[in-house]
Amino acid sequence: MWLLGVLAALAVLAFALWTAPRWLVPAIAAQSPRCLYAVPTRERVVALTLDDGPDSAHTRALLDLLRTHDARATFFLISSRVPRNEALVKSVVAEGHELGNHLTRDEASIRLSPSAFAAAVAEAGRVLGEFGTVRWLRPASGWYDADMLETIERAGHRCALGSIYPYDAHLPWPGLSTSYVLANVRPGAVIVLHEGGERSQRTIETLRRVLPELRARGYQVVTLSELATLRR
Numbered sequence: 001m002w003l004l005g006v007l008a009a010l011a012v013l014a015f016a017l018w019t020a021p022r023w024l025v026p027a028i029a030a031q032s033p034r035c036l037y038a039v040p041t042r043e044r045v046v047a048l049t050l051d052d053g054p055d056s057a058h059t060r061a062l063l064d065l066l067r068t069h070d071a072r073a074t075f076f077l078i079s080s081r082v083p084r085n086e087a088l089v090k091s092v093v094a095e096g097h098e099l100g101n102h103l104t105r106d107e108a109s110i111r112l113s114p115s116a117f118a119a120a121v122a123e124a125g126r127v128l129g130e131f132g133t134v135r136w137l138r139p140a141s142g143w144y145d146a147d148m149l150e151t152i153e154r155a156g157h158r159c160a161l162g163s164i165y166p167y168d169a170h171l172p173w174p175g176l177s178t179s180y181v182l183a184n185v186r187p188g189a190v191i192v193l194h195e196g197g198e199r200s201q202r203t204i205e206t207l208r209r210v211l212p213e214l215r216a217r218g219y220q221v222v223t224l225s226e227l228a229t230l231r232r
Contacts, residue, residue: 021184025163034149035159036136039188039227044219046189047227048073049162050203051102051138051169054085054092058200063095065204069211071221074160076100076138079124086131093132098223101125101137101157106196109139109148118151125155136160136224160224162192166206169194174205181210185219188227 029037039047048066050073053059059075066073075092077099082089092099103109103120112120121137128134137157139148144159152159166180181191193203214221 018180018183021163021186021189029163034153035144035161036190036224036228037161038163038186038190039231041188041227041230043230044187044217045222045227045230046185046187046191046214046219047224048191048221049076049100049138049160049193049224050074051076051192051194052081052106052199053077053195054081054088055195055197055200056085056088057197058204059085059088059195060091061204062195062200062207063091063097065207065211066097066221067095069207069215069221071211072096072098072223072226073221074098074100074136074224076102076136077124077128078102078106079104079127082127089128089131098136098225099128099132099134100160100224101128101134101155103137103140106140108141108143110141110143110145114147114151117148118155121151121155121157125157160190162190164189165192168202168206169199172198172202174202174209177202177206178209181206182213185214185217187219188230190224190227 025037053075054077075097101124103124125134137152138160142161149159164181164184166177168177
């Protein structure tokens with residue numbers, strides 16, 4: 001009997017995680033209006049966001065894939081990965097995408113001291129600002145507090161998370177990510193995927209499956225700034 005109880009609990013947990021974009025994320029967003037999770041709109045438009053680049057081995061392939069499917073994205077870049085990848089960052093902007101601030105290193109932002117967080121926001125903003133306007137900041141790990149929001153806004157950014165996160169940074173299955181995105185996509189959704197080594201390869205495979213299906217469903221894939229203009 002205990003095994004049945006464990007299996008039942010796991011099934012409930014899996015269902016809750018699978019449907020989180022439809023019940024948990026809206027509840028969090030309602031309590032956190034200063035951070036963008038999704039945009040209320042009836043138009044079939046979604047934003048695609050890509051974290052943790054640039055990736056010298058794969059960002060070019062991602063850009064080619066987005067161009068093939070007439071999709072645009074917001075690239076949340078880690079500034080310490082920009083040196084020696086400046087040409088890639090210029091290509092991101094030149095091809096109609098936008099840059100987002102993802103701080104200086106791949107570390108949980110919530111664990112930084114207030115001064116260290118402010119310094120990372122400023123440093124990444126300075127590096128990325130040389131390539132174009134940076135409107136959005138995504139705290140690494142997705143956790144933030146009121147002081148962090150104040151720092152983000154003082155730097156001229158707006159906090160942005162997302163509504164569809166298929167756990168792709170941790171689960172190495174593009175098929176699962178594809179199914180998760182397509183099961184939960186709604187008008188105004190913000191999709192979160194990742195770059196970096198094997199994660200880039202998984203994202204490319206996921207987008208090869210997701211982008212044609214979104215187009216078949218009548219969705220346009222745009223940047224965060226473009227999506228934000230559609231707020232009702």
